[in-house]
Amino acid sequence: MLDYEVLSKLQEEALGALQAAADAAELDAWRIRYLGRKGGALSEAMKRLAVLAREERPAYGQAANEVKERLEAAFGEREEALKSANLRAELTAGAVDVTLPGRRPELGHLHVVTQTLRQIIAIFGEMGFQVYEAPDVETDEYNFGLLNMPPYHPARDMWDSFWVSQDDESTGSGERLVMRTHTSPGQIRVMRERYPEPIRVILPGKTYRYEQVSARSESQFTQVEGLAVGRGIRMTDLIGTLQAFASKMYAAGRRLRVRGSYFTFTEPSIEADMDCMLCGGKGCVVCKYTGWLEVAGAGMVHPVVLRNGGYDPKIYSGFAFGFGVERPSMVKYGIKDMRLFYGNDLRFVEQFK
Amino acid sequence: MKVPISWLRDYVDITLTPEALAERLTLAGLEVEKVIRIGETWERDKIFVGQVLEVRRHPDADRLVLARVNYGAPQPLTVVTGAPNLYPYAGQDLSNGRGPKVAFAIAGAQHVDGHSEERRVVRLKPGKIRGIASEGMVMSEKELDLSDEHEGVIILPDDAPVGAPLVDYLGDAILEFDIKGAFGYLQSVIGIAREVAALTGQALRLPPGAAPVDQKAQIVADPDFVGIRIDAPDLCLRYSAALMEGLVVGPSPYWMQQRLLRAGMRPINNLVDVTNYVMLELGQPLHAFDYDLLRLRTTEAKPAIIMRRAHPGEHLTTLDGVDRTLDPDMLLITDTAGAVAVAGVMGGANTEIQAGTTRILLEAANFNFLSIRRTGQLLKLTSEAALRFGKRVDPELTIPALTRAGELLRQVAGGATHPVYGDVYPGKPETRTIDLEPDYVSRLLGVAIPLPEIVRILRGL
Numbered sequence: 001m002l003d004y005e006v007l008s009k010l011q012e013e014a015l016g017a018l019q020a021a022a023d024a025a026e027l028d029a030w031r032i033r034y035l036g037r038k039g040g041a042l043s044e045a046m047k048r049l050a051v052l053a054r055e056e057r058p059a060y061g062q063a064a065n066e067v068k069e070r071l072e073a074a075f076g077e078r079e080e081a082l083k084s085a086n087l088r089a090e091l092t093a094g095a096v097d098v099t100l101p102g103r104r105p106e107l108g109h110l111h112v113v114t115q116t117l118r119q120i121i122a123i124f125g126e127m128g129f130q131v132y133e134a135p136d137v138e139t140d141e142y143n144f145g146l147l148n149m150p151p152y153h154p155a156r157d158m159w160d161s162f163w164v165s166q167d168d169e170s171t172g173s174g175e176r177l178v179m180r181t182h183t184s185p186g187q188i189r190v191m192r193e194r195y196p197e198p199i200r201v202i203l204p205g206k207t208y209r210y211e212q213v214s215a216r217s218e219s220q221f222t223q224v225e226g227l228a229v230g231r232g233i234r235m236t237d238l239i240g241t242l243q244a245f246a247s248k249m250y251a252a253g254r255r256l257r258v259r260g261s262y263f264t265f266t267e268p269s270i271e272a273d274m275d276c277m278l279c280g281g282k283g284c285v286v287c288k289y290t291g292w293l294e295v296a297g298a299g300m301v302h303p304v305v306l307r308n309g310g311y312d313p314k315i316y317s318g319f320a321f322g323f324g325v326e327r328p329s330m331v332k333y334g335i336k337d338m339r340l341f342y343g344n345d346l347r348f349v350e351q352f353k
Numbered sequence: 354m355k356v357p358i359s360w361l362r363d364y365v366d367i368t369l370t371p372e373a374l375a376e377r378l379t380l381a382g383l384e385v386e387k388v389i390r391i392g393e394t395w396e397r398d399k400i401f402v403g404q405v406l407e408v409r410r411h412p413d414a415d416r417l418v419l420a421r422v423n424y425g426a427p428q429p430l431t432v433v434t435g436a437p438n439l440y441p442y443a444g445q446d447l448s449n450g451r452g453p454k455v456a457f458a459i460a461g462a463q464h465v466d467g468h469s470e471e472r473r474v475v476r477l478k479p480g481k482i483r484g485i486a487s488e489g490m491v492m493s494e495k496e497l498d499l500s501d502e503h504e505g506v507i508i509l510p511d512d513a514p515v516g517a518p519l520v521d522y523l524g525d526a527i528l529e530f531d532i533k534g535a536f537g538y539l540q541s542v543i544g545i546a547r548e549v550a551a552l553t554g555q556a557l558r559l560p561p562g563a564a565p566v567d568q569k570a571q572i573v574a575d576p577d578f579v580g581i582r583i584d585a586p587d588l589c590l591r592y593s594a595a596l597m598e599g600l601v602v603g604p605s606p607y608w609m610q611q612r613l614l615r616a617g618m619r620p621i622n623n624l625v626d627v628t629n630y631v632m633l634e635l636g637q638p639l640h641a642f643d644y645d646l647l648r649l650r651t652t653e654a655k656p657a658i659i660m661r662r663a664h665p666g667e668h669l670t671t672l673d674g675v676d677r678t679l680d681p682d683m684l685l686i687t688d689t690a691g692a693v694a695v696a697g698v699m700g701g702a703n704t705e706i707q708a709g710t711t712r713i714l715l716e717a718a719n720f721n722f723l724s725i726r727r728t729g730q731l732l733k734l735t736s737e738a739a740l741r742f743g744k745r746v747d748p749e750l751t752i753p754a755l756t757r758a759g760e761l762l763r764q765v766a767g768g769a770t771h772p773v774y775g776d777v778y779p780g781k782p783e784t785r786t787i788d789l790e791p792d793y794v795s796r797l798l799g800v801a802i803p804l805p806e807i808v809r810i811l812r813g814l
Contacts, residue, residue: 152723152730154535154744236799260382262534268798269382300797317797 003048003060010034010041011067018071018078023086027079034071042068112352113222113341116329117204120224123248124202127241129226132201134186136208137164140176142185146308148264155264160210162219179208183225184265187301187320190227191309198230199318204325215337222325227301229311229318235268235300238319242272246295250332251277257292266299266320286331293331296323354532355389356545357615359525364546366555371526374549378528381552383539386531391615392524394463394474394498401425402513402522403457403491404450408442414483418443420491424457425516430489433482438505439491454509456492456519464496467503497523510607527615535722537746541636542616551813560634561760570595572752576775577655578644579714583777584661588684589696590780591719592660593751596644596771597762598712600624605765618737623766624706624713627758629737637717637746637754638738640694642704644712650690650703656714659687660696667692671699671734683728684720697725697742698734715758717751719780748780 014034021027034041046064049057110118121131140151149155159181166177186203203225211217228237239256246254254274261269272295276287283289298321303313311318326341333352335341340348358371367374375385403424411417416435420442423429442453458464458477466473479488494502497519513522530545538544543559550557574581578596583589604610605626613620616633620626628639647656663679669692670676677695679685684696694700697720706713719742726743729735752774759770795801 150723152726154722154726155533158533232796234797234799257380259380259384261384262382262536264534 003052003056004063006048007045007060007063007067010045011070014041014071015074018074021078021082024082027075027082031075035068035075042071109353111341111349112329112333113325115352116325116332117222117224120245120249120325121202121204123245124226126248127200127244129200129202129228132186132190132203133205134180134183134189134203136180136206137177138180138185140178142188143178143180143182146188146305147184148302148304153264155262162208162210180205181209182207183223183322184320186225187227187265187305188309191229191306191311195310198228200228200230202226213339215339218326218338218342220342221338223322224325226296226298226321227318228320229301229306229309229316231316233300233317233319235270235319238270238298238300238321239272241319242295242298242321243274246274249328250274255281256295261297261299263297263299265302265305267302269297269299272296272298272321286334294323294327296321298322354530354540355615355617356528356530356542357525357612358528360542360612360616361528361546361549363560364543364558365550365553367549367553369553371528375528377552378530378545378548381548383545383548384531384533385528387529389527389529390525391499391527392497392520395518395520395524396462397518397520399460399462399477400456400458400464400492400497400519402509402515402517402519403455404515405439405442405447405452405455405491407447407452408439408445410443411483411485413485417483419485422455422457422489422491423515424459424489430457430459431486432489432491433485433487434491434506436491436493436506438508454511454513454515456497456507456509456523458490458492458496460489462490464490464492465498467493467496472498508607523611525615535745537722537741537744538636540741540744541632542634544636547814551810554813560757570752570756570770570772570774572774572776574775574777576771576773578771578773579655579775580657581775581777582657582659583779584659585684586779588662588721588724589660589718590721591748591751591776591778592658593717593755593774593776593778594658595715595717595755595759595774596712597715597759597768598771600711600713600762600766600768602706602708602710602766609765622706622708624710624762627761627765628715630761631754631758632737632741635750635754635757636741637750638697638741639754639758640700640716640718640738641706641713642693642700642716643706643710644714645710646704646707647688647693647714650688650693653689657688658693658714658716659689660718661685661687663692669693669695670702671695672702672705673699673734674702677732677734680731682724683731684724686716686718695728695732695734696720698729698732698739699736715755717754717758719746719748719751722746748778748782752776 017030021030032040037043049061052060144156161181162179164177164179183203183205190199190201205223206220207223208220211219213219239258243254243256246256254277257273259271261271263269273292274295275281276284276291276293278284278286281291283291287293298319301318301320306313306316306318326338329335358367361367369377371388375388379385401424403422405420406423406429407421409419411419411433417433418439419431420434420439421429421431460477460479462477463474464477466475477490491506493506494500532539547557579594581592581594583592602622602624605620605623609626609630610620613626613629618629624641628641632638662681663683663685665681666678668676668678685692686694686696692701693704722743722745725739729739729743755774762768791804791807794807
């Protein structure tokens with residue numbers, strides 16, 4: 001084969017292969033193969049110069065150089081083309097559609113107990129009751145003693161308590177501390193703070209009992225206490241207040257039933273029930289076929305408790321009531337298990353948006 | 354606490370149905386948790402009070418007898434029965450009403466199958482047993498759904514009216530109360546009866562001995578049979594004691610056992626049952642010491658009962674067989690030889706009633722209720738007595754309770770009460786007058802209650 005033919009064949013082959021190189025790695029392989037200084041196809045072709053006749057050398061050399069230049073130029077073009085193709089591909093792949101609407105961040109919402117509590121606070125607010133917050137950890141004296149329950153009093157059996165372990169020197173007083181078993185100790189705190197002003201407050205908050213946790217009872221739950229103290233406050237005021245609350249909270253026109261009861265800090269004491277709003281008092285699953293649902297335990301503030309709060313029972317009288325928040329929510333929303341409230345299960349929580 | 358309505362009727366007339374009464378009491382603040390019916394399924398036309406006229410041996414079976422039973426119908430019926438407690442009557446002359454009274458079912462009567470392990474309700478089918486026709490059935494407690502007892506048949510008391518539907522004689526409704534607070538007086542049938550009387554406007558009838566006016570015995574601080582000393586008058590407000598002699602221990606009568614069972618207590622023997630019966634009736638816990646065991650503990654001429662705080666580390670084996678270590682804030686009943694009871698909570702095993710006991714020292718005392726509750730909680734020990742003492746018992750009840758117990762022991766154990774009672778009463782409360790302005794009532798309640806109505810309600814209680 002003639003030397004020039006070899007060169008033109010090489011050029012033809014190389015230009016064809018260059019078009020086939022699809023990415024930077026193939027392009028590099030092509031460059032080494034054809035333009036590589038050692039063993040590249042063109043370097044090999046140059047070696048022919050040594051064996052050619054002197055007069056043929058310039059022409060061959062020039063031809064070879066022209067092939068080399070052509071190939072280098074073609075390589076440069078191809079490299080450019082590939083680079084810009086790559087860039088275009090990259091740009092297309094990573095494209096951001098700036099016209100798309102933004103993603104909405106997830107908003108939290110209030111727990112069903114908080115919702116119910118706020119509803120209760122709003123209803124009593126309309127009736128002129130302020131919210132008063134009392135501590136969760138109480139002294140034995142406030143939780144029991146000042147409410148007419150000395151140590152070992154049988155009424156303490158109504159509550160099994162969580163006692164707070166403490167070292168006597170830290171508190172100084174050496175008094176036993178207890179996680180409050182009810183919101184009633186707040187009654188004493190409000191009275192001592194507000195005396196001799198008339199009082200109309202509700203005291204919402206967590207309460208704690210050392211109880212077996214079950215579908216019906218939890219060791220922590222939320223209570224709302226109500227207290228009204230002043231001149232001429234009567235039990236009929238108490239009953240009217242509870243009736244107004246029941247009608248606003250549950251359904252209009254609730255009838256209230258009052259049963260005699262016993263608490264050490266009220267005298268007389270009552271339990272108030274309302275007719276079941278689901279069956280209208282005929283009896284159904286929700287009211288356990290009694291026709292009645294419990295609204296609150298209540299009564300007229302015991303003279304001893306009034307005195308402990310600083311109010312003279314000869315001049316002042318008062319009423320107090322208390323109820324849990326979880327139980328009525330269970331009735332209202334058909335929740336069958338008390339443990340769900342603090343069970344951290346989002347499937348439960350999300351139902352009350 | 355469980356209160357059978359049949360027992361309540363001894364003290365107050367009741368016209369309401371058990372459910373209506375339960376509702377009435379609940380609204381008044383005495384919460385009735387449950388009404389338990391006894392004999393609800395006994396058919397009036399199929400289950401009767403019967404009387405056995407004759408018992409013969411079965412010709413072909415050793416363990417069966419034939420009983421001819423009068424149940425008020427013109428013709429008596431003959432039944433085949435395996436009840437062991439009827440065997441002894443075989444061949445006896447049972448004429449002139451000497452035969453035992455039984456619960457008798459005729460064909461078709463619904464009852465619980467006595468032979469089935471699980472509770473199964475069946476109807477009585479007459480049939481032949483070992484070749485002889487059985488036309489009815491004398492019934493066991495299990496067949497009447499009263500208990501699991503199927504060893505023998507029920508033998509009814511002599512006053513059972515033959516031919517009456519059994520449900521009229523033995524049927525009952527039991528009110529189960531949940532009473533909160535320190536109200537010892539509500540832990541008794543009479544306490545509840547008093548509330549029922551006040552609520553329904555009926556008169557209250559007290560049993561003989563239970564009314565304060567009945568006391569005929571001489572009451573002294575230092576009787577000849579026991580010395581009483583109270584070293585801890587802050588914890589022991591009163592200690593009264595009586596001596597009962599000539600007693601014969603045995604089972605108590607059917608009516609008393611039934612009442613104890615229905616009120617939720619187990620019959621033990623006539624002496625213990627009387628103490629429990631009086632406690633249920635009046636609300637005053639009683640404790641019976643074997644008087645001779647008490648005497649044998651010391652060489653003194655008469656036993657000395659001393660109420661004092663426990664010594665550090667002192668211990669006592671209580672009636673339940675547990676050795677208990679006591680602390681110095683616990684009140685003990687002791688003699689000069691040591692402790693005989695944890696006051697108000699449980700007696701000691703060392704002076705317990707025995708099968709051969711003939712004399713008892715009967716204690717009716719009154720203790721500081723918070724102290725009793727503290728002791729019970731620290732010893733993790735509850736008893737019917739501790740429960741009542743822990744809710745504050747009226748100290749005026751001790752002598753009526755001793756009188757009533759003496760009366761009952763005479764009836765059921767053949768004993769006689771020593772005519773002198775010992776009574777030391779350092780904690781006698783002063784009579785207090787409580788001023789209640791009628792005006793205050795209406796001011797506090799917001800409802801005008803007329804003065805005569807206030808007086809009527811308070812009198813009733």
